[in-house]
Amino acid sequence: MSETTSSTGSDALYAKYKPLLFSLAYRMTGSAAEAEDVVQDVFLQWERRSPAERSLEHPKAYLCKMTVNRCTDLARSARARRETYVGPWLPEPLLTSSDYDDPAAYAERDETLSYAMLLLMERLSPVERAVFVLREAFGFDYEEVAGLVEKTPANVRKIMSRVRAKLEADPAEADAPIDRFAAELLQAFHHASSTGDMEPLFRRLAPDVVLLSDGGGKVFAATVPIETQPRVAAFLGGLLRKPPAHAEVVPVVVNGGPALAIFEGLDRSLRTIMSFRFAADGAVRGIYIVRNPDKLSHVSRQLRIP
Structure with a gap:
């Protein structure tokens, strides 16, 4: 049975999907502060929609798509800001110990969360980064990723192949x-x-x-x-x-x-x-x-x- 907003209220959706959206936004921006802002903006945008507009079959996909779109916009402005940044730019650190509140733990910890990989992902375009994160960190299939980034599944596969070449792992x-x-x-x-x-x-x-x-x-x-x-x-x-x-x-x-x-x-x-x-x-x-x-x-x- 498909999840719908008639059976799942906005508060329940927020509680359920906030960790996912935060994890997605953090991996795309490298900033915990920006990820928190993105999540808030996405749910505010959701609340502004009419009941008819919110009666979607797949709110998870819709919320993820809004998050990707917002992060893509942020990435473009962030690149301009970093041209004048003093010294090396590093991602904002995120504590990931089980002893603390850990929104990033929604997804199984993988290389997309590591500091070294976040720096490598700075080489990617916003769309490439979105495709890589959605596929590698969260396990979305190619058809799902295609819908979220508004590409065909064939294009998404080509993007993933290009990204893997850019992010070739260090076997050492x-x-x-x-x-x-x-x-x-x-x-x-x-x-x-x-x-x-x-x-x-x-x-x-x-x-x-x-x-x-x-x-x-x-x-x-x-x-x-x-x-x-x-x-x-x-x-x-x-x-x-x-x-x-x-x-x-x-x-x-x-x-x-x-x-x-x-x-x-x-x-x-x-x-x-x-x-x-x-x-x-x-x-x-x-x-x-x-x-x-x-x-x-x-x-x-x-x-x-x-």
């Missing part, structure tokens, strides 16, 4: 035991900050490691990517040798992977989220540091201050 990262690597890395960070001995931490860095730091021009951050083991080691060494006053480092899970939440000051404010990308051998290949306060508000609400 397959089947990495992330939990063990994360525990060892955290131990190396604590050792470095407490003793000043950086060697165990530096040994964890891959030769081709890349560090991206996003301050948005509002707080201190590297304004260009830092590449190679010696340069990244020197940057981290400078940070750890002069830690801020009253700093507390807490391990968290961000975007399905290991991260560190750094609280500073007497008010225990969250100032930094640092997440990592591992190779299969445990070497750190990517370090992503988010310090832009605008991008920490969502995860600050999720985290309990230590």
Whole structure:
């Protein structure tokens, strides 16, 4: 029996589909704040429709289509804004620990939620990103995706083939035991900050490691990517040798992977989220540091201050 609005009220639809729509919007925009706004806008638009217009056989498909359309519009304006963004742009971190409210957990955690993949998806056009997310993260079939992006199933298949070529996976990262690597890395960070001995931490860095730091021009951050083991080691060494006053480092899970939440000051404010990308051998290949306060508000609400 098809779901209809005659049997499912607007409040029930909101409760049922908010996690799905948030997950979809976040994967398409890389911003938890924008995803929340998109969900609110979509349901406000839904409420403005007449009862006759809302008597649809498939409200799920309609809500998803509105979300895709809204995110596509946002993506076009976001690209223009990023041309003037100060320093590297990083996605807004999303806490994905089972201990917290986790709207992203609607979909089974997969590579589309990871920090590295969100950055790779920035290469895609809005339509390509929508097709990839709908197919890979949420398992919509080609006919369903075609209806949501207003393409034919044949076109959607071609788009998916093109996207997979753009997002060719790195085999060195397959089947990495992330939990063990994360525990060892955290131990190396604590050792470095407490003793000043950086060697165990530096040994964890891959030769081709890349560090991206996003301050948005509002707080201190590297304004260009830092590449190679010696340069990244020197940057981290400078940070750890002069830690801020009253700093507390807490391990968290961000975007399905290991991260560190750094609280500073007497008010225990969250100032930094640092997440990592591992190779299969445990070497750190990517370090992503988010310090832009605008991008920490969502995860600050999720985290309990230590």
